[in-house]
Amino acid sequence: MDNLFLRKVERQVRLPEAARAALGDLARQQIRHVAARQDLVGHDTGPHHAHLILDGWACRYRQFPDGRRAIVALLLPGDLCDPYRVHRIRADHAVGALTALTVARLAPEALDEAARAHPAIEACFRREMLAALALQREWTAGVGRRSAIERLAHLFCELHLRLAAVGLVADATFPMPVTQPDLADALGQTSVHINRTLRELRAAGLIELRGRRLTIRDLPGLKALALFDPAYLYWA
Amino acid sequence: MDNLFLRKVERQVRLPEAARAALGDLARQQIRHVAARQDLVGHDTGPHHAHLILDGWACRYRQFPDGRRAIVALLLPGDLCDPYRVHRIRADHAVGALTALTVARLAPEALDEAARAHPAIEACFRREMLAALALQREWTAGVGRRSAIERLAHLFCELHLRLAAVGLVADATFPMPVTQPDLADALGQTSVHINRTLRELRAAGLIELRGRRLTIRDLPGLKALALFDPAYLYWA
DNA sequence: GTTCCGCGCCAACCCATGTTAGCTTGGCGG
DNA sequence: CCGCCAAGCTAACATGGGTTGGCGCGGAAC
Numbered sequence A, B: 001m002d003n004l005f006l007r008k009v010e011r012q013v014r015l016p017e018a019a020r021a022a023l024g025d026l027a028r029q030q031i032r033h034v035a036a037r038q039d040l041v042g043h044d045t046g047p048h049h050a051h052l053i054l055d056g057w058a059c060r061y062r063q064f065p066d067g068r069r070a071i072v073a074l075l076l077p078g079d080l081c082d083p084y085r086v087h088r089i090r091a092d093h094a095v096g097a098l099t100a101l102t103v104a105r106l107a108p109e110a111l112d113e114a115a116r117a118h119p120a121i122e123a124c125f126r127r128e129m130l131a132a133l134a135l136q137r138e139w140t141a142g143v144g145r146r147s148a149i150e151r152l153a154h155l156f157c158e159l160h161l162r163l164a165a166v167g168l169v170a171d172a173t174f175p176m177p178v179t180q181p182d183l184a185d186a187l188g189q190t191s192v193h194i195n196r197t198l199r200e201l202r203a204a205g206l207i208e209l210r211g212r213r214l215t216i217r218d219l220p221g222l223k224a225l226a227l228f229d230p231a232y233l234y235w236a
Numbered sequence C: 001g002t003t004c005c006g007c008g009c010c011a012a013c014c015c016a017t018g019t020t021a022g023c024t025t026g027g028c029g030g
Numbered sequence D: 001c002c003g004c005c006a007a008g009c010t011a012a013c014a015t016g017g018g019t020t021g022g023c024g025c026g027g028a029a030c
Helices: A004-009 A017-028 A108-117 A119-145 A148-164 A180-187 A191-203 A219-226 B004-009 B017-028 B108-117 B119-145 B148-164 B180-187 B191-203 B219-226
Strands: A030-034 A039-041 A050-055 A058-063 A069-075 A094-097 A101-106 A173-175 A207-210 A213-216 B030-034 B039-041 B050-055 B058-063 B069-075 B094-097 B101-106 B173-175 B207-210 B213-216
Touching: A004 A017, A004 A050, A017 A050, A017 A101, A017 A108, A017 A119, A058 A180, A058 B119, A069 A119, A069 A180, A069 B119, A101 A108, A108 A119, A119 A148, A119 B058, A119 B069, A119 B119, A119 B180, A148 A173, A148 A180, A148 A191, A148 A213, A148 A219, A180 A191, A180 B119, A191 A207, B004 B017, B004 B050, B017 B050, B017 B101, B017 B108, B017 B119, B058 B180, B069 B119, B069 B180, B101 B108, B108 B119, B119 B148, B148 B173, B148 B180, B148 B191, B148 B213, B148 B219, B180 B191, B191 B207
Parallel strands: none
Antiparallel strands: A030 A101, A039 A094, A050 A101, A058 A069, A058 A094, A173 A213, A207 A213, B030 B101, B039 B094, B050 B101, B058 B069, B058 B094, B173 B213, B207 B213
């Protein structure tokens, strides 16, 4: 199980050997397996560990008291979740596994120390934060101003690039293990409408989605429909 | 013109005298005035300065090629905008003045140095980032899953707390210089519907909005309607 | 002082998306 | 091998919020 975070990072900057080794060590400390639909971090968890996603998909979500749920971010293999310590009594959101998950649990002290010892690692963490922020802004803009079909198309373009950055795309095909109800919560719609919209995308010859795998049939078309501009993707 | 960022910060942690002085110096370097509706940072600006908002309101927004606009964040007095350097050719969004604005322009090198010299300042910057991220998540969740009236109510609750943290609230009344078209772009709606919804909130006796000032008539009622949970506000 | 334009405000109409309800399929536990 | 349940899929109907268009006001430019 190779370290996808490293692979993503080194698409941008070559790390010093010592930093690379330190990051590798970190990721090998404490491997945890989480079943699909389990929480990695609960709404009421206090200060907690950071996590590196090694395999599987997770999401950050917020559950409202009346049952509504909003998924505010998707976490893919190679994503580093909360590199900086959060000193809060109560988290503002939870992190849940969408599929079976393999993660490295990272002690905050170990991260701090690695960042202090290797400026390159500190830079990585910072970049990961800035990337998460830019991504979050794009999601806010999208839910606010994109139509249903544009949102879905945009998400697929985004996933395509993010997964390609960690080598999980082959032949314009990649895993898409997110169920329609989950997509609905991520895009601010209902599962019924997600289904309608998927049908439209398929009928337009833009995508093919079967058995948890997505194939993009017409990438330029999909990007045009989504008004996709990759400027916000830091690692891709 | 006192430094509102300092005031906000020191509600949480007492800074060492040297750090406080350094932050004060930073803010006094290069004061800039910007007219309402002008961009502080454009969509196509490359790496740029950081800004400390001293007076007035600004917003981060994204303009789509077809004219649609999404406001993804409001920047209030005391907010620190982009403390960490962004090494990108093209920004993913712009920052614009909603009202006449007074800002301190901060050179990235000066910030880096202050952060290196004073761990307390580094901690402040990091906290500002984490706060921005949490805020952005809440906005994403809101646009995705809250109804029109809930969104508006929620925004007012948020502004109430954020402005209170810098001492700009008196008698449950605070400045609200955002026009209805701007509110629409921030909440993912149209100005017509914002108008309808404002009327509803007024009719329900929850708020009063006159002459760019908002008075909250029934805070508990407003919070209940908005499903407001302040867990995501780091400074307030 | 006049002109103009952006904003607040409102009503009528309409459509994109939500709601409800049901059927089908496939994977999993027993 | 059976039963169960979550997810995919669809149709019929309902509605929140978008669209269009129009009025009046007040502040800024001249």
